Amino acid sequence: MPFQNTMGDYQTRQTLETFGFLPPMTQEEIYDQIAYILAQGWTPGIEHVHPSGAMNHYWTMWKLPFFGEVDLNHVVGELEACHRAYPTHHVRVTGYDNYTQSQGACFVVFEGRA
Template identity: 65%
Template sequence: MAISDEMRDYRTKQTMETFGFLGSFSQEQVYDQIAYALEQGWTPAIEHEHPSEAFDRYWTLWKLPLFGVQSLDEVVEELEACHRAYPDHHVRLVAFDDYTQSLGTFFVVYEARG
């Protein structure tokens, strides 16, 4: 039984993010998710990786995690800066929950084709 391209995309996208089983987020939905993470007190961080290596190893951290950042605009500016610096990479937001010492969420904001 051959796997369709749609199913293959679903399987690979699912391993890249918390919401991999959903369709792509709109810009407003991305902002809502960032705002939610900030409201929870989670620490945002930005990671990037070339599509050819996104499933083989850990992603590269963009700068340090954004400790103490509470502004949606600051997080969005850093996401855009990372995307400008690495336009051929996937860029995802990771939010760390300090209380449980675990990931609160992570999702791809910019998906590169490659």
């Protein structure tokens, strides 16, 4: 049987962030990831960008990072508010780790359409 290149779709498909190569997450899985960020004591932040600029290094921040936030519903509410304000933009959540001064997690919650 000849070798079949199964990487073709992957190479031409734009992937976004940590979970970009996986099927879209359910709402419960998204909540679990945000809850994990909060449980680690990381600071959640929300960013957005038009799909044409998604591969840029910097996305626009939605408000300030949520320093000391422990309420999952507050973070989810802000994600939804950002999506309502910018319905055509990608919206992602990041978890900033103060100790390592880096992102501990980052994933796209809403994918915008051009």
